């Protein structure tokens with residue numbers, strides 16, 4: 001697991017080996033500590049270089065141990081890693097970290113224990129523990145501010161953001177960056193510093209810098225952490241731990257760091273976030289009913305892509321492709337959109353510290369379909385209109401190379417219908433990006449009934465290359481994410497009819513941890529989006545059958561509130577009014593609107609609805625259980641392969657708070673029997689709302705004794721699956 005060999009006579013090269021990411025399990029930490037001590041005791045050794053095996057330094061402590069998936073008591077785990085870092089720092093011979101790939105979490109803490117750090121130009125460094133509901137507990141919160149100062153340390157520890165080697169150099173986190181062989185550079189460097197005094201290189205002995213505005217910095221960091229993830233414990237604990245570096249001697253700071261970690265580790269939030277971590281890896285392991293899967297189906301190389309339509313979605317997709325180094329042909333008739341996408345690319349290039357030209361030269365704008373002919377993959381991102389998309393797919397099928405993959409960014413439409421319009425249905429898949437597509441980490445890959453393994457593999461792989469988590473789902477209206485959103489939004493509207501206000505519902509959801517409540521979200525995305533979908537489905541507008549009552553559709557309860565707002569021209573932020581009032585068209589600050597409250601009063605009176613007081617629990621249960629209930633139906637039908645897929649979709653695509661794990665994780669944590677009983681209760685009260693009827697799968701799981709969520713995926717394999 002950790003060996004050392006001598007190179008160039010006096011340099012001990014220690015290699016940390018624990019594939020795939022050289023995670024520091026308790027056993028590996030102990031082994032490496034022994035190797036460090038042996039090298040230090042070897043009189044032929046003057047200096048040590050520490051590197052990782054297989055092109056990466058270290059992915060941190062072993063998360064399986066932290067999550068309790070491998071049985072190692074917390075004290076043993078922490079003490080092994082802390083002892084390792086302490087031993088490295090205390091070594092009487094210089095230790096140089098040779099960082100390539102990643103140095104994350106405990107891996108970076110280990111590097112902070114080293115006396116010098118050399119990084120490869122492509123390396124990434126960071127302390128992502130906060131994203132696992134934890135904090136760096138091997139001295140990271142105490143050493144980092146002593147090295148890079150408080151502003152940077154607070155930001156990096158509390159957000160978990162990782163930095164490039166270049167940024168690390170600018171911060172003083174590494175001493176040297178090389179684009180050549182990192183081991184070579186580190187050995188060279190080590191020989192130069194072999195005789196340097198080490199006292200000032202031991203971060204634990206350095207006095208922390210004390211900026212004059214430290215109190216303000218800490219206060220701002222705390223408020224930011226609280227705002228960013230409402231109700232999340234870890235970001236606050238991270239700030240508290242870094243603050244200790246300013247106020248306490250190193251050893252006491254370390255002790256506080258470990259006490260905070262000991263409180264976080266067994267918390268429900270940490271469990272939920274670690275579940276999310278593994279869920280995001282499980283979803284990459286897709287399979288299709290015919291037996292094709294991620295292992296046996298190689299993806300096709302995408303060396304040139306095309307995007308059709310540079311509206312909000314198409315622009316983000318084009319930027320994502322360019323950022324990943326993929327040349328793009330972008331087809332758009334509106335010149336204004338070309339200017340917008342050009343400006344976006346320039347901004348992105350600046351963010352990545354690249355020249356604007358390095359991005360702009362990868363895009364070719366065109367009006368001609370024949371220019372798409374050479375693309376390996378086309379992503380269509382035109383207006384959400386099935387007839388228009390079908391026409392386009394038929395044309396693409398004639399004009400593109402016979403092996404070009406045709407992908408649609410539709411968020412709800414029938415991918416099989418698009419495939420049927422082409423002469424290559426096996427090369428058609430949905431690639432549902434989320435807005436803004438260059439920011440959001442989720443990609444729903446929609447597998448049509450005839451999509452081939454190579455098409456699915458290529459779309460899944462491309463998502464990963466774009467830095468996204470790809471989740472394979474089967475084709476059905478709304479796929480997984482938007483299909484589940486429908487009952488959630490509907491419940492919220494019913495609650496308004498029954499006496500709630502948009503701000504009351506939103507406040508409950510935001511207290512739960514959503515970045516935005518359902519009404520603020522709907523104002524942001526635009527009320528007309530759902531209105532169009534409802535019109536197409538015959539639920540709103542001229543397509544509603546004559547004689548249908550305002551509050552019923554197909555024999556079930558229906559709320560026309562959103563349709564009525566659209567008819568009043570209240571489309572959300574874009575028109576300056578929707579469920580809330582804004583400063584003007586395009587405004588962002590939502591304030592309650594007296595007009596809307598009058599409108600709701602009149603509406604209730606018109607329909608004989610007596611408003612009642614609705615408590616927080618009812619808001620939460622009706623919205624979230626209706627949503628999760630649809631999730632069970634999706635699993636039952638095999639539209640998604642497991643709860644991890646749904647939870648990943650919701651956490652990465654819909655702002656579900658990661659510290660609550662996702663909708664399926666949440667209901668499992670609440671307890672399936674309790675959720676079933678509340679759904680039965682609401683169903684009795686609202687017999688005309690089918691979404692409140694508990695799904696067969698929920699009943700089945702309760703009847704089976706509510707197995708843990710980790711077993712659902714296996715159990716579902718016995719049911720009908722489209723994936």
Ligand SMILES: CCCCCC/C=C/CC(=O)SCCNC(=O)CCNC(=O)[C@H](O)C(C)(C)COP(=O)(O)OP(=O)(O)OC[C@H]1O[C@@H](n2cnc3c(N)ncnc32)[C@H](O)[C@@H]1OP(=O)(O)O
Nearest residue numbers: 021023059060061062063064077078104105106128137281
């Ligand atoms: C009881 C002990 C107490 C210790 C106290 C000290 C506390 C220290 C805290 C920490 O260090 S927490 C860990 C912090 N590190 C991270 O959060 C990094 C997590 N990993 C990643 O971000 C990525 O995996 C990666 C390292 C950037 C590699 O990405 P890549 O896309 O190349 O591969 P993946 O598919 O993500 O991962 C491959 C494989 O490896 C598993 N894995 C990754 N990191 C860890 C880890 N730190 N521990 C255990 N396993 C890890 C991952 O689950 C995949 O496994 P699979 O089985 O192939 O799906």
